[in-house]
Amino acid sequence: MNRYPRWKYLLLIVVLSVGAIYSLPNLFGDDPAVQVSSARGFELDPGISAVVEQTAADTGVELKAIDLTAERLLARVRGSEAQLKLADALRDQLGDAYVVALNLAPATPAWLRVLSARPMVLGLDLQGGVHFLMQVDMDTARVQQNERFVDDIRNLLRDERIRYRSVRAESGAIVAELRTEEDRQTALAEIGSQIPELELESFDSSETFDIRARVRPEVITELQRTALEQNITTLRNRVNELGVAEPAIQQQGSDRIVVQLPGVQDTAEAKRILGATATLEYRAVDEQNDPYEAARTGRVPPQSKLYTDRQGNPILLSRRMIASGDNLTSAAAGFDQQSGSPNVSVTLDAIGARRMLEFTNENVGNRMAVVFIEQRPVTREVDGEQVRESRRVEEVISVAVVREPFGRQFQTTGLDSARGASQLALLLRAGALAAPMEIIEERTVGPSLGADNIEQGFNSVIIGFCLVLVLMLVYYKVFGLVANMALTVNVVMIFALLSMIGATLTLPGIAGIVLTVGMAVDANVLIFERIKEEMRLGNSPLASIRAGYEKAFSTIADANVTTLIAALVLFMFGTGPVKGFAVTLSLGIVTSMFTAIFGTRAVVHLIYGRRKRVQSLSI
Amino acid sequence: MDIIRNDTHIDFMGWRKIALIFSAVLLLASLGALLARGLNFGLDFTGGTLVEVSYPTAPELNQIRQALADAGYENFTVQTFGTAREIVLRLPVEVAAEEGADVTTAALEALQSVDPDVVVRRVEFVGPQIGEELANQGGLAMLYALAGILLYVSFRFQWRFAVGAVAALVHDVIIVVGALALFQLSFALTVVAAILAVLGYSLNDTIVVYDRLRENFRTRRKGSAVELTNLSINQMLSRTLMTSLTTLMVLIALFYFGGEIIHAFAYTLIIGVVVGTYSSIFIASTAAIVLGVSKQDLMPVVKEGADQPDVEVLPERFRN
Numbered sequence: 051m052n053r054y055p056r057w058k059y060l061l062l063i064v065v066l067s068v069g070a071i072y073s074l075p076n077l078f079g080d081d082p083a084v085q086v087s088s089a090r091g092f093e094l095d096p097g098i099s100a101v102v103e104q105t106a107a108d109t110g111v112e113l114k115a116i117d118l119t120a121e122r123l124l125a126r127v128r129g130s131e132a133q134l135k136l137a138d139a140l141r142d143q144l145g146d147a148y149v150v151a152l153n154l155a156p157a158t159p160a161w162l163r164v165l166s167a168r169p170m171v172l173g174l175d176l177q178g179g180v181h182f183l184m185q186v187d188m189d190t191a192r193v194q195q196n197e198r199f200v201d202d203i204r205n206l207l208r209d210e211r212i213r214y215r216s217v218r219a220e221s222g223a224i225v226a227e228l229r230t231e232e233d234r235q236t237a238l239a240e241i242g243s244q245i246p247e248l249e250l251e252s253f254d255s256s257e258t259f260d261i262r263a264r265v266r267p268e269v270i271t272e273l274q275r276t277a278l279e280q281n282i283t284t285l286r287n288r289v290n291e292l293g294v295a296e297p298a299i300q301q302q303g304s305d306r307i308v309v310q311l312p313g314v315q316d317t318a319e320a321k322r323i324l325g326a327t328a329t330l331e332y333r334a335v336d337e338q339n340d341p342y343e344a345a346r347t348g349r350v351p352p353q354s355k356l357y358t359d360r361q362g363n364p365i366l367l368s369r370r371m372i373a374s375g376d377n378l379t380s381a382a383a384g385f386d387q388q389s390g391s392p393n394v395s396v397t398l399d400a401i402g403a404r405r406m407l408e409f410t411n412e413n414v415g416n417r418m419a420v421v422f423i424e425q426r427p428v429t430r431e432v433d434g435e436q437v438r439e440s441r442r443v444e445e446v447i448s449v450a451v452v453r454e455p456f457g458r459q460f461q462t463t464g465l466d467s468a469r470g471a472s473q474l475a476l477l478l479r480a481g482a483l484a485a486p487m488e489i490i491e492e493r494t495v496g497p498s499l500g501a502d503n504i505e506q507g508f509n510s511v512i513i514g515f516c517l518v519l520v521l522m523l524v525y526y527k528v529f530g531l532v533a534n535m536a537l538t539v540n541v542v543m544i545f546a547l548l549s550m551i552g553a554t555l556t557l558p559g560i561a562g563i564v565l566t567v568g569m570a571v572d573a574n575v576l577i578f579e580r581i582k583e584e585m586r587l588g589n590s591p592l593a594s595i596r597a598g599y600e601k602a603f604s605t606i607a608d609a610n611v612t613t614l615i616a617a618l619v620l621f622m623f624g625t626g627p628v629k630g631f632a633v634t635l636s637l638g639i640v641t642s643m644f645t646a647i648f649g650t651r652a653v654v655h656l657i658y659g660r661r662k663r664v665q666s667l668s669i
Numbered sequence: 670m671d672i673i674r675n676d677t678h679i680d681f682m683g684w685r686k687i688a689l690i691f692s693a694v695l696l697l698a699s700l701g702a703l704l705a706r707g708l709n710f711g712l713d714f715t716g717g718t719l720v721e722v723s724y725p726t727a728p729e730l731n732q733i734r735q736a737l738a739d740a741g742y743e744n745f746t747v748q749t750f751g752t753a754r755e756i757v758l759r760l761p762v763e764v765a766a767e768e769g770a771d772v773t774t775a776a777l778e779a780l781q782s783v784d785p786d787v788v789v790r791r792v793e794f795v796g797p798q799i800g801e802e803l804a805n806q807g808g809l810a811m812l813y814a815l816a817g818i819l820l821y822v823s824f825r826f827q828w829r830f831a832v833g834a835v836a837a838l839v840h841d842v843i844i845v846v847g848a849l850a851l852f853q854l855s856f857a858l859t860v861v862a863a864i865l866a867v868l869g870y871s872l873n874d875t876i877v878v879y880d881r882l883r884e885n886f887r888t889r890r891k892g893s894a895v896e897l898t899n900l901s902i903n904q905m906l907s908r909t910l911m912t913s914l915t916t917l918m919v920l921i922a923l924f925y926f927g928g929e930i931i932h933a934f935a936y937t938l939i940i941g942v943v944v945g946t947y948s949s950i951f952i953a954s955t956a957a958i959v960l961g962v963s964k965q966d967l968m969p970v971v972k973e974g975a976d977q978p979d980v981e982v983l984p985e986r987f988r989n
Binding site: 175180315489490502513514518522564565572576601608613622624628635 | 773788790796799806814818821825858861865872873876905918920923925926930931934
């Protein structure tokens with residue numbers, strides 16, 4: 051009677067242990083840590099660990115551990131005093147190329163980290179921080195794109211010596227007015243072959259023969275995609291300036307970007323930095339004069355300006371600019387088809403292309419440099435008062451020899467690695483013209499409110515949980531105790547699953563857990579009531595148990611599936627915190643099915659199943 | 670231990686006219702409250718700016734109002750929040766539309782001028798374009814949830830049950846929203862989440878009763894649809910009340926200990942659970958009966974080649 055197969059017990063034990071292991075990391079708290087990452091979003095050089103170790107030894111800070119990934123290095127220390135000391139020392143040591151931030155590293159023991167068990171991430175409403183939603187102004191981006199095409203068409207007509215009356219952007223299209231039908235036919239052919247991004251149609255006005263050009267839809271989609279990507283890249287670079295430990299920058303929808311900065315309090319500063327501007331300039335290298343001499347004597351030739359390249363060598367660049375970031379349409383890292391070595395292919399707009407062609411025609415064999423220019427906001431102290439101003443930072447990011455004349459499209463080759471290529475492409479894009487952005491949503495939670503939210507959230511979980519435990523125990527006695535065990539396991543499993551999928555715990559997420567605690571016992575209530583009913587019908591206790599579980603199952607499944615539908619809809623339509631609620635609610639439904647049906651049955655069987663005769667049930 | 674006797678024989682269906690009148694009154698009152706007072710839409714939907722700060726000592730509200738007026742703001746509200754030291758400032762969406770996100774910086778500076786040691790608790794700025802979108806999304810979410818439920822219940826039971834379940838859900842939502850209008854609780858995004866959770870909960874209760882109804886229709890030869898419905902509700906009564914009780918207990922814990930932000934959320938769910946429990950007993954089944962549910966509707970589909978015996982389909986081992 052009531053035989054319960056061994057594999058079910060095994061499965062239960064496996065699930066229980068997995069649940070226990072993966073929820074464990076949440077109990078260990080955090081170590082104070084110093085985080086080092088590249089200011090430009092590059093991958094870290096493995097050698098950085100040695101530098102950090104040396105700096106720690108020099109300042110007398112004892113390191114607990116160093117965790118190094120491609121993006122960041124986390125040096126754990128003992129106590130916040132050591133943390134501040136090490137951070138200051140590292141800032142001096144590493145300079146502008148790196149961002150040094152204070153962070154908390156989960157103090158998960160090594161044996162758990164081996165199993166990649168990690169604690170839940172707390173949402174901004176629990177740990178404090180600021181959330182921005184930025185709208186990318188695609189209309190302006192499209193207008194700018196149309197204007198670039200107007201330039202392209204003008205240049206093309208001029209180059210091909212086709213006389214035109216006007217070329218202008220007009221209500222989302224580009225209109226070219228030509229004087230004769232013959233001119234129009236040539237223009238159509240030329241534009242069609244040279245600028246494939248445009249769809250062309252002819253129409254006649256009273257005096258002129260006109261062409262209307264529209265940007266192809268797929269080109270517009272591509273523009274939106276790259277504009278968004280460029281803006282995200284630019285934002286990443288800016289956010290790095292803030293020294294935020296774990297910023298999150300993500301696309302939302304087709305034209306929005308979410309920026310989350312945990313721990314940031316000064317939102318004014320954050321807004322200023324996010325709104326900072328960057329650009330880049332292509333300049334000729336001054337090959338006539340010796341840069342080392344100029345650096346040593348300080349006498350710089352009047353037509354040149356002294357820069358330092360990334361290796362720290364001086365370099366003289368012409369004051370005349372060839373092209374700027376405004377002219378750059380795209381930059382992508384790739385591989386050279388002939389040599390297979392990494393390269394970056396760059397596309398310029400019409401104006402940039404013309405200037406580039408003029409320059410490269412005369413300068414084959416000479417070098418050309420790219421300067422990255424950024425307006426960085428800085429806070430200075432003047433007469434005891436803080437003055438905010440922006441500082442112009444210029445950096446030479448690439449120097450290359452012109453092999454042959456080129457214009458609109460060209461490649462920078464001879465880069466040392468694929469990483470170097472992607473870094474250069476990233477910087478070029480960061481300085482390129484992207485669509486303007488605007489903050490359309492801001493949510494800031496102060497650290498005191500965050501702490502209150504955690505406390506209140508967990509208090510309500512614990513109090514609600516205990517109330518349910520007491521009620522179940524009083525009402526269902528031994529069976530209530532079994533249900534309580536299942537409920538406890540259920541909560542542990544929710545925490546384990548949330549930790550495993552790397553979900554972010556928010557206040558509504560906690561509310562979801564609380565609600566799950568209340569509703570999770572439903573399955574057991576259904577089963578227990580059914581058992582009571584079967585007993586009243588005069589069935590034997592063991593038969594009643596079996597019938598109770600079997601008959602209640604379809605009811606439980608139906609009821610839970612419908613609740614799951616509501617939770618899934620919430621997940622699809624919800625944003626941010628509401629999504630968190632939906633996630634915990636859905637997980638809770640699934641785990642409660644497992645623990646309340648599978649789990650309790652195993653325990654009930656352990657209690658009653660082995661006895662030969664059961665006279666009554668404690669239910 | 671039984672809080673209520675398990676073998677109750679309450680004539681719920683006999684009360685169905687009274688219940689329908691009661692529900693009608695509740696629905697009218699809710700619609701009345703909605704029309705008369707309207708919903709107190711929160712920042713999520715209207716757009717606008719909210720700044721919550723905590724001063725070291727309770728500040729003079731007039732001083733704060735003066736500072737804001739000096740900063741050039743007109744249509745703002747300043748209230749205490751929880752304690753006298755905590756202040757909430759609200760600015761209308763027009764300001765947000767005009768100044769963009771810089772408004773929060775300017776408003777904070779004005780609040781700081783009263784006392785520089787003010788601590789920022791919460792800043793929310795929602796641009797005008799967001800509010801409308803969220804409202805649309807919330808409405809759509811509700812419709813999709815109802816459609817999904819309608820489909821699932823039609824598939825698992827029968828269309829009359831699906832219509833009955835959805836009628837009960839619409840009933841619940843209107844009453845919950847009416848209660849929110851009556852007490853002018855802030856209708857935020859989390860409240861939409863709570864209403865969807867109420868849908869899930871109320872449906873859960875309804876499905877449990879339907880499930881039993883289906884079982885009784887299939888296994889009992891005697892009894893009219895009304896009698897069997899009565900029987901099913903009575904059989905499930907102790908379960909319905911027990912689950913509502915545990916859920917209400919955790920919600921009350923959330924209401925009292927969860928803090929101000931979760932207040933409206935917990936409140937919505939409490940009303941929703943009470944109304945949902947009531948509707949699953951009195952409305953959902955009544956609606957199915959009114960629509961003419963009969964035993965034939967729920968008979969299992971006869972499998973080819975298998976004779977369907979006209980006896981109780983209980984397996985041997987469950988028989989008395």
